[in-house]
Amino acid sequence: MSKKEIIKLLEKIAVYMELKGENTFKVSAYRKAAQSLETDERPLDEIDDVTELKGIGKGVGEVINEYREQGKSTTLEALQDEVPAGLIPLLKIQGLGSKKIAKLYKELGIDSKDALQQACEAGKVSELSGFAKKTEQNILEAVKALGAKKDRYPIDQIAGLSLEIDSYLSEIEAIDQFNVAGSFRRFKESSKDIDYIISTDDPETVQQALLEIPNKVKEVAIGHTKISLELSYDDETIGVDFRLIEPSAYYHTLQHFTGSKDHNIRIRQLAKERNEKISEYGIEQQNGELIQYQSEAEIYEHYGVNWIAPAMREDGSEFDKSLTNILQLDDINGDLHMHTTFSDGAFSIEDMVKANIEKGYQYMVITDHSQSLKVANGLSVEQLLRQNEEIKTLNDKYDEIDIYSGIEMDILPNGELDYSDEVLAQLDYVIAAIHQSFNQPQEEIMKRLENACKNPYVRHIAHPTGRIIGKRPGYEPDIDKLCEMAEATNTILEINANPKRLDLNAEVVRKHPNIRLTINTDAHHVDHLEFMEYGVATAQKGFVHKERVINTLSREDFKDFIENNIKLKK
DNA sequence: GCCGTTTTCGGCCCGACTGTTTTCAGTCG
Numbered sequence: 001m002s003k004k005e006i007i008k009l010l011e012k013i014a015v016y017m018e019l020k021g022e023n024t025f026k027v028s029a030y031r032k033a034a035q036s037l038e039t040d041e042r043p044l045d046e047i048d049d050v051t052e053l054k055g056i057g058k059g060v061g062e063v064i065n066e067y068r069e070q071g072k073s074t075t076l077e078a079l080q081d082e083v084p085a086g087l088i089p090l091l092k093i094q095g096l097g098s099k100k101i102a103k104l105y106k107e108l109g110i111d112s113k114d115a116l117q118q119a120c121e122a123g124k125v126s127e128l129s130g131f132a133k134k135t136e137q138n139i140l141e142a143v144k145a146l147g148a149k150k151d152r153y154p155i156d157q158i159a160g161l162s163l164e165i166d167s168y169l170s171e172i173e174a175i176d177q178f179n180v181a182g183s184f185r186r187f188k189e190s191s192k193d194i195d196y197i198i199s200t201d202d203p204e205t206v207q208q209a210l211l212e213i214p215n216k217v218k219e220v221a222i223g224h225t226k227i228s229l230e231l232s233y234d235d236e237t238i239g240v241d242f243r244l245i246e247p248s249a250y251y252h253t254l255q256h257f258t259g260s261k262d263h264n265i266r267i268r269q270l271a272k273e274r275n276e277k278i279s280e281y282g283i284e285q286q287n288g289e290l291i292q293y294q295s296e297a298e299i300y301e302h303y304g305v306n307w308i309a310p311a312m313r314e315d316g317s318e319f320d321k322s323l324t325n326i327l328q329l330d331d332i333n334g335d336l337h338m339h340t341t342f343s344d345g346a347f348s349i350e351d352m353v354k355a356n357i358e359k360g361y362q363y364m365v366i367t368d369h370s371q372s373l374k375v376a377n378g379l380s381v382e383q384l385l386r387q388n389e390e391i392k393t394l395n396d397k398y399d400e401i402d403i404y405s406g407i408e409m410d411i412l413p414n415g416e417l418d419y420s421d422e423v424l425a426q427l428d429y430v431i432a433a434i435h436q437s438f439n440q441p442q443e444e445i446m447k448r449l450e451n452a453c454k455n456p457y458v459r460h461i462a463h464p465t466g467r468i469i470g471k472r473p474g475y476e477p478d479i480d481k482l483c484e485m486a487e488a489t490n491t492i493l494e495i496n497a498n499p500k501r502l503d504l505n506a507e508v509v510r511k512h513p514n515i516r517l518t519i520n521t522d523a524h525h526v527d528h529l530e531f532m533e534y535g536v537a538t539a540q541k542g543f544v545h546k547e548r549v550i551n552t553l554s555r556e557d558f559k560d561f562i563e564n565n566i567k568l569k570k
Numbered sequence: 571g572c573c574g575t576t577t578t579c580g581g582c583c584c585g586a587c588t589g590t591t592t593t594c595a596g597t598c599g
Contacts, residue, residue, distance in 0.1 A: 022571095025582055029571035057572050095588080097597050132590065182599085195599085223587055241599085256584090261599070268583045279584060 001068050003037055003044040009067055009076065010034035010060070016079035018098040019087050019105075033060040035262070039317050041511075044068075086112035092151065093142040095135070103128065117143045152190040153238055154470035155534070156499040159184070161233040162194055165240065168213055169198065174205040176247045181257040187311045187537035189469055189502060193239035195257050199250035210242055248292045249281045255296050256280035263313040270303045270319075311537035325545040327519075329536045331552045334363035335529060337408065337431060337462060337494065337520035342387050343368035344376040346525045349387070353394055353403055355526035362555035363402040365429045366391055370409040370418035373435055378410070381423055388426065402555060404428035404562060408462055411448045413437035417455060424457035428562050431494075433462035438475040445475050449482055453489040460492035460518050460550075463503040474503070483512040492550055495519045497535025498528070506541030518550045 014030040036055040040047065047053070051061040067073045090101050090113065104110040107128055108119050119125050120140040126133050162180055169178050175198055179185070182195030200206045203224065210227050211219070217237050220228035227242045245253040256264065257280065271278040275286045282292040283302060293299050297307040305319060312318045312326070339345030340352055347355070349366055356364040368387065369378040379387065384407065391405040406429035410418040413436060417424075424430050432452035434445070452458050464482060467474030486493050493515055496503045501522075509517060519535035521528050539549065546552045553561060 026571050028582080032572080055572065059571050095597070099596060130590070130595075134589065138589095221587060226586065228587090257599075259599075261583095264599095265583060272583080277584080281585090 001044065001071070006044070006064055006067060007034045007037055009073055010037075010063070013063070013073070013076050013079065015088060015091070016076065016083050019083050019091075019101060020079060021098065021102050029055070030060060033064075035315060039315050084111035086115075089113055089146065090116060093139060093146060095138055095142065100130070103130065113143060113146060150236065152192055153236065154190050154500075155184065155188065155502070156469065157234055157236065158191045158194055158238070159499050161231065161238055161240075164215070164233065165194070165196065165213075165231075169196070172206060172209045174202040174209070175200050177250065179254055181243075181254055182241075182259060185258050185310045186260065186313055187534060187541065189505070193241060196240065196242045197250065197254045197257055198242055198244050199247040199253075200244055201246065203244045206244055243280075245280070251293055251296050251299065252278075252282050253280040255299050258310050258313060260314050262316045263308075263318070266316040266319050267303065309537070309540050311540040312543070314541070321543060323543075325547065327536055327539045327544050327546040327549055327552070329533055331546045331549070332361075332519065332532055332536065333553065333555065334361045334365075334551045334558060335359075335520050335523065335532065336365040336406070336429065336460070336518055336551055337367050337496075338364070338523040338529075339368050339408075340366060340387075342377075342379055342383065343373075344524060349390060349403075350394060351526060352523070353398055353401065355529055357398065357400050359529055359532075361401060363404065363558050365404040365406040367406040367408040367429070367431050369435075370407055372410045372412060372418045376435075378418075379407070381419065384419075384423065385426065402559060406430060408433055409458075410435055411452045413440065413448075415444075415448045415451045417452065417458075421455070421457060424455075427457070429459055430455075430457045431460050431462045432458045434466055434475055438466060438472075440475070442476065442478055445477050446481060449477055450485055453485045453491040458491060460494055461486065462494045462520075462522065463496040463501050464493050465503050465505075467503050468500050469502060471500075479504075479508055480512075483508070483515050486515050487512075490516075492516045492518050495535045495538050497521045497531040497533075497538070499531060499534045502534060502538045504538075506538050509539060509542035509544055513548075515548075516550060517544060517548050520551070 010030050011034050014027050017027045017030065032055040036053045040053060050056050050064050051058065063073060063075050084105070087101050087105060090096055091098065104116065104125070108124055110116050110119055117140065120136050120143065125131050125139065126136040162184060169175055178196055178198040180194060181197050183191040184194055198206060207227060213229065213231065215231045215233065216229055217232050218230040220230060220239065225244055229240050230237050231240050243253055243257060268278055271283065277284040282290045284290050293302070300307045306323065308318055308323065312323065335356060338352055340347060340349045345368070352366065353364070369376040371378045371380050388405045391403050395403045405427050407427055408431045411432050411434050412418060417432065434448060449461065452461060465474040465477060465479065493504055495509065495517055497519055498521065517539065519532065519539060521531040521535070523529050550561070
């Protein structure tokens, strides 16, 4: 029995209870219990008494114990007898919540998506009190669209749409300032929609301008403070909420709508303890006076904590941790993984050097693809050595930065590495990576990774799972074992910062606090150097301290690491 | 259902928008 199974059970019970019309606090008690289990770092075997966890008392404790011991839950079974399973997908319909669904079921016997569609088409729904023609019409549309529209979009797609919106908003003069909020600002791997906070003294003008945004597909809700649209992007239709707020309340609104929900609940509880009320408009004190700060940092300081980076604002546990040494973007002093026109990059070495200097980096490593990766124009030994010479010349030319010669070397399907040790010995920095034969059995994949870890020249493993978010799962290594191997051999694991990858993910780096990390953009274009913030955010989600990250070293220490630390490998 | 150095009962975060009301419930974030 795994913890995940119990979490799933509790969440399922919560959904059924919700549809049954149980007391909302009882429902959320089950959700809180699930979350408390999820937040606890220990595996299930190490938790003897679940009721020791905050939010799990006698009632939920018994449900969990029954499930642990007997693999079944009489509580869930009883609920399933009462509530038809066909009601659950209806919760996804915009505008339909548990109460309305319960009413549809009780009064019309609607127990599935199809039954709901038929009832709408027959005009039965609008005969119920609380429902009318407009509601019926909206439900009908939503039922038909159910399944057609995705409920979450990968971060890389959201990021693309967000850039388009950014450039549109920056042209609107009536806007004082704006920022993205919500789950995208928190760097979640996927988001349901995008939220924007816009400060303005002239909401009417901004509202008009927003309604004229070119890729608008649908107006969902138009209010004074909130405008919800659906925009088309990349063959998808993605929801975007714009919140308009006067400048004095801007940072409170930004904080509020950045969330997460649980993060905000913790803040509101802190407020309540002081007899204050915090909302998107400010902090209302007991005497009715409204405090409005002009930065997020001041809002957090008001409650006795330092500013918490959005990526870490998740389940509320961030308030209980020491965050002082957590990695920040400006701790990164160099990018160790990037490509040039020698293989499949779009820019020359010198262009990349200039771009890295522009970023303020103190060192960088050029790591093109190796000879076997023909599709990416991998380098023969001769090309590699020629590139090596070119890098030395550039290194002499640019004093501002240390340029190291490296390679992103393929780990071949048979487990061998793509160059001999004699060749690797001539490079400053060797990355190993899997780019082919993803479908091998896990055992063989692990053999390949083990060979790479054990090689004395391999410093780090790039994108260790090979996943592409929302597209492919990767080659699915035994990640716990890989982390052990990396630790035992002093091999560094990468957080690939490309928003398509984010690999390793936050969960893994959080679970394995002893592995050393490096965060790199894998840039194939000078613009890709900007991906670093996604990698840093991923590390923050894993509560990674900067000491764990090799490319936070100073210029001198990194030089020392390149020249002397290779012997650290066992 | 959970929780508690004011509480073992009475709270549990707060506000906007919609559609239906004729002062508000339901939904959403």
